[in-house]
Amino acid sequence: MYIEQGYKGNIGLWKYWILPVCFIGFIVFNYISTINAPVSVDVMLQEMIDKLGSNIVLVILLAPLAVGLFVVWGWVKLVHEQSITSLTTSRNKVDWKRILFAFILWGGISSSMIGLDYFLNPENYVFNFNLIPFLILCIISIILIPLQTSFEEYMFRGYMMQGIGLMVKNRWAPLLITSVLFGLMHLGNPEVGKLGMGIMVYYIGTGFFLGIITLMDEGLELALGFHAANNLFTALLVTADWTAFQTHSVLKDVSDPVLGFDVLFPVFVVFPVLIFIFAKKYHWKDWKEKLFGGIVTSEQK
Template structure:
């Protein structure tokens, strides 16, 4: 009963509109600015990297999102009077083993897929290892990327999932809306400009995957671990001049950017396999009800909580 955890705080439509509304508004303004800018996103990023260095630019990109995490958590605690634990999970306490399991398994998959790509297409990659810049990247990444990804998870799969679910009284609507909005949030990324709107299949598909594991597992832990591993290992292993994280990674992708199998395989092959692994490990059942069933009313939810206590 993850969505119903929102009943443990003070409800109110206006309270749920402000944080998501401000963030979505900023994304819209940013996207419009990109559309009408005479300079491409790739060129803008290249100029910033040249002037400031890739690691400084990475801090500039990540810092506002990292700060956003504390805004969402603070708003939940102070305005909704809801505990961070109930925003995170339906369990009595946050299950960090789940976070680290998802982080580890997706980190391993990312490493394997990356080196498979390098093995079969060595001409597309240039070894880019430079000790000091790489160590600096690693420190920055370890400090800021988990905060950035946690912000996105707490905003979309946490705060918005609970709020939309409670007001819609079902599970499919918040899953659909948060997944699509999560994908649309990436419209301003340079990858979209370079690869075209087809890349949105990956972003929206990833949003659905993260939403599914959140609802099936009744908590954010798996999504938090997966998302952190996805961005951290991605930044450390391979970069390209046209990517959002153009940094001092181990390898640099020097191939001509095209929308290929690497976008579709995770969505239609790897993610379903991960769902099977997670479902077997954590005993997921009743998929239809958990993904598309109704959300209990506050009275029904409180009644179930009393039964557990008894």
């Protein structure tokens, strides 16, 4: 069982508080700074891009989170004396085929959705392709985005999921808490300023989706593949002046940002379909137990 993998180390439940509290504190500080800033986030981003260029700004945005992945790994390895494998999965070794399958599946679906929207609403896009900046973007994205998304997965669906689960001795609480915190992490994004708090349905819904597939599959592999594909293909294919990732992508969305069906569609239609596909492929069973059941104590193991 995935959450019980946390027992494979020097537990010390107090240790599970330090990294999350520090990270959440950083998120709160960033959000307070954002709402009290004299200019909006998108204006600040645009000023940085005008001075430094979008590729450099992308590195500045991604690098701290990429470094954060190694901080989490180091803390788990050195302080908890737990292997990275047991933080990643309940299997004997990390299943790279699962990561690749989720990456290809969501990469193909998300790219197709962008292509379909471009075909149906060409007036909403301009061709933004510029070979040299795009190639630099590819290098930056391929190196840093998987590290950034893996940090978020290891922090929320890995470290916090296991830690909270061991503390409260059930599965639904870590699923709920990590999903909500994952959504709240995005409060400082410029999308929230443009679209309003309703966009949190998407962010928190994505957190629940990633948490569900992690618990049902007893490992992070599917979440790691999905999250990397989601951010990587978005960064390379489409950008907008009001998003967190403003890149030298192939297309630029020039439509007026509106909170609508496109926010609800992934959460209530696409994600359930993906869960169904994963469930069929990997023969998931015991849904009630894996999502709402209790945690085996260290004495029972």
